[in-house]
Amino acid sequence: MDLKWEYDELFESFMEDYNSYKNNNMSDRESLARTFGEYETVLNEGEMEKAVIHVLYGELLLRQSKVLVTAKRRTKEDLLSINLNKLKMEITDDQFKDILVRKDEVLQELDMKKLDYCPEVRWYYFEITDKVKEYFLSQNLEVLSQVEIVNNILERFKRDCMNTLSENITIKTTLLEMLLLNDIPLSENIRILKSELENFDFNEVGEQLSEDEKLDLSIRIKEVLSKL
Structure with missing residues (x-):
């Protein structure tokens, strides 16, 4: 019973x-x-x-x-x-x-x-941005190298990066933003991330991002690339 x-x-x-x-x-x-x-x-x-x-x-x-x-x-x-x-x-x-x-x-x-309007189960744009920032700031920035920080972030969000294109590009844009914001010296290994941002096509994300979110992300990507 x-x-x-x-x-x-x-x-x-x-x-x-x-x-x-x-x-x-x-x-x-x-x-x-x-x-x-x-x-x-x-x-x-x-x-x-x-x-x-x-x-x-x-x-x-x-x-x-x-x-x-x-x-x-x-x-x-x-x-x-x-x-x-x-x-x-x-x-x-x-x-x-x-x-x-x-x-x-x-x-x-x-x-x-x-x-x-997108049925794909995913992190929403501002939610994943905040999560990456939060996790980035939990790293021991005084001790870890840029390579270690990047590896830690990408490992933590590996599943999400593989889930949808919108999550992948938002995570990597936010990661680069945080590295720049915290004045962490950048090494050669970020060239792959930089290349992903340079070659990103907004047409491929479909309805994963709203038009406002696409505009916001576009501005963020341009600002990051201008500083790299």
């Missing part, structure tokens, strides 16, 4: 698994997709389980800088499909009030999010 989920326990379990993926260096979008996949069968266990998972999925979707257009549509449909009469019979009055408020907030705020 399967044990019945408790309301708070299900929230905590979902978040624990989500954060576990995040701690394994996955993007918000991939972490959420993987976590949701693990709980798809739980959705059928009761109206409480269905409500909690869809509401929490929506809340975590809102943390992303953009929302995939199909994910927005599906999430709204899922939230509106919750049977409130059934739900009220499965949880306490306080829990019912809590889930209703959270559901309504997700529905409201989803309409204010920027939309993503």
Whole structure:
């Protein structure tokens, strides 16, 4: 006999698994997709389980800088499909009030999010830029050589560089920016990175980047190349 989920326990379990993926260096979008996949069968266990998972999925979707257009549509449909009469019979009055408020907030705020039209699961432009900067600054810049710093960054983001072209070029642009910003003497090994920036074709990224993001990255690349 399967044990019945408790309301708070299900929230905590979902978040624990989500954060576990995040701690394994996955993007918000991939972490959420993987976590949701693990709980798809739980959705059928009761109206409480269905409500909690869809509401929490929506809340975590809102943390992303953009929302995939199909994910927005599906999430709204899922939230509106919750049977409130059934739900009220499965949880306490306080829990019912809590889930209703959270559901309504997700529905409201989803309409204010920027939309993503590219189905590829990836780091978003500003998110991966911030991650690279954060990891770069965690390096012991006083001790490590430029070669060691570059190798550390590229190893840390190896999986992401191989995932999509937008992640690859954004990571390498940010890496070069940080080297220049921190006045780290550059050696010959950066010629490969420089060449990638010089030969980068924005037409190849498709919808992985928005037009605004392409413009921003274009300016950044030009500034970096002018300083190399």
